[in-house]
């Protein structure tokens with residue numbers, strides 16, 4: 173038996189519905205149909221009052237969840253694709269994000285965003301949106317790269333009083349498996365050293381963690397030991413673990429699947445430079461997707477985002493090879 | 494209505510004297526419509542999400558006067574502690590929502606508060622209400638929220654104050670239907686229209702809508718026809734409003750008309766009304782004076798925390 177990333181998300185929601193009367197799920201096609209990715213399969217059958225199909229109204233879906241959250245509920249909103257959360261942007265950043273600071277009343281809301289590219293999905297079903305939400309005060313942004321993190325983070329999202337943007341990577345849904353979910357999760361706010369090393373640090377998150385590990389495996393054949401740090405959440409961002417890693421390796425590659433202008437990789441580089449400049453033996457590097465919309469064709473798509481090849485190439489440059 | 498008008502004219506003076514930083518947005522001419530909603534809702538259970546022209550409705554729904562003056566004058570002791578200002582105020586825990594500026598955003602939030610009550614089995618006898626202007630009905634948020642409320646058949650009342658202009662934009666550049674009440678049909682909800690310069694008509698129509706929602710008849714749209722008798726904000730003289738519109742029936746003052754109605758029904762005499770005005774003036778004076786003596790927010794004391802979670806460093 174093995175558990176996939178999407179199984180973990182399904183399992184977490186099932187348990188949340190069973191454990192807490194205040195949890196409900198809201199999203200398009202999530203009821204009898206079980207959701208576009210089957211993350212809610214069978215849940216409406218067990219909880220007909222708490223698994224609700226929504227109209228195609230992303231703004232109102234989040235607005236509705238905000239209202240419910242300030243009335244004692246713990247809603248989980250499923251966006252069919254993260255890309256469509258652009259329609260809900262206002263409610264998320266201006267309403268949910270500002271509410272606690274303005275009124276003292278928290279908004280315990282979770283928005284699940286199926287993010288990231290899969291071959292053939294094209295410009296509007298592939299985007300990474302964590303940068304947008306990370307930019308705004310008041311929102312926590314989780315970007316799990318492992319099955320166990322997906323499970324524990326989703327459960328933790330619901331128990332937190334703040335709005336959580338839960339970025340789940342579609343590429344990992346069925347591809348990523350583990351024998352069993354770790355009974356103990358790492359706490360929120362702590363990055364993980366996925367692969368220890370000593371010659372360079374790759375700081376990344378979400379699906380790119382796995383691509384970075386592949387690149388590190390290749391370079392290990394040549395004797396290079398690359399450390400891979402999985403941020404796990406981009407807000408909070410665990411700079412301590414990053415700085416400690418850079419202190420060991422002296423070299424930093426910030427890696428992400430998002431567009432290159434600004435974003436998490438820029439944030440990581442700027443913070444490391446500001447707080448750990450003296451630790452760097454080489455200029456820090458960034459590797460992101462290309463600055464174009466995400467192309468449809470699998471051949472174009474595969475080159476749009478960082479790959480083990482392009483990550484390896486960047487690391488060679490970083491190592492002055 | 495008298496209290497609201499008195500407060501708002503004081504706020505206008507304070508603004509013009511430079512004592513209020515930021516905007517001042519008044520509901521002059523819209524008091525009857527707004528107050529009718531505040532009076533029709535039950536303060537112990539209903540939900541109210543007011544918008545910019547709802548001072549009268551806020552007061553009628555029980556918002557203490559001091560919360561208005563504290564927020565306008567930036568008192569650290571007010572509901573928003575200086576973190577937000579003017580009409581962006583409320584106490585959500587008391588079911589008085591603190592509007593964000595983005596028009597139309599309150600519709601779905603009120604719907605969600607009702608959905609929460611339904612899931613918890615606490616919806617019986619509760620009504621949620623919000624108000625918008627004619628311009629706000631053009632937003633996607635308004636449409637999405639109305640449609641969602643209709644799908645869920647929620648006990649919700651949405652007041653649309655069709656005051657002929659959205660800032661300077663006339664209704665002809667805002668929508669092409671004859672009346673905004675036509676929208677109700679499209680959403681599959683009840684819709685009524687009222688001369689919002691007529692206090693008695695407003696009371697009757699709005700109360701009927703609130704009671705229909707309470708009885709389980711689903712969302713209700715009430716469109717009030719009127720004219721805003723002030724600028725968009727106190728920075729604006731409203732010179733774009735043609736004289737013809739000003740002097741039409743739409744431009745009648747609901748407060749003057751309301752007083753005539755009250756007098757002619759024998760509910761109060763001229764002397765009593767004069768007394769109400771005096772009481773209002775002293776209440777407003779006291780609320781302004783108190784807010785002015787209260788401390789301003791201190792940047793060194795604000796905890797600068799946008800998160801409730803302790804793990805998030807400020």
Ligand SMILES: Cc1ncc(C[n+]2csc(CCOP(=O)(O)OP(=O)(O)O)c2C)c(N)n1
Nearest residue numbers: 546594595596626627628629656658659660
């Ligand atoms: C989404 C959005 N766009 C623009 C504005 C700027 N704005 C504030 S009030 C206003 C006019 C609103 O008109 P209406 O809804 O008719 O209400 P009224 O002011 O007439 O009461 C505008 C354009 C805003 N607050 N929200």
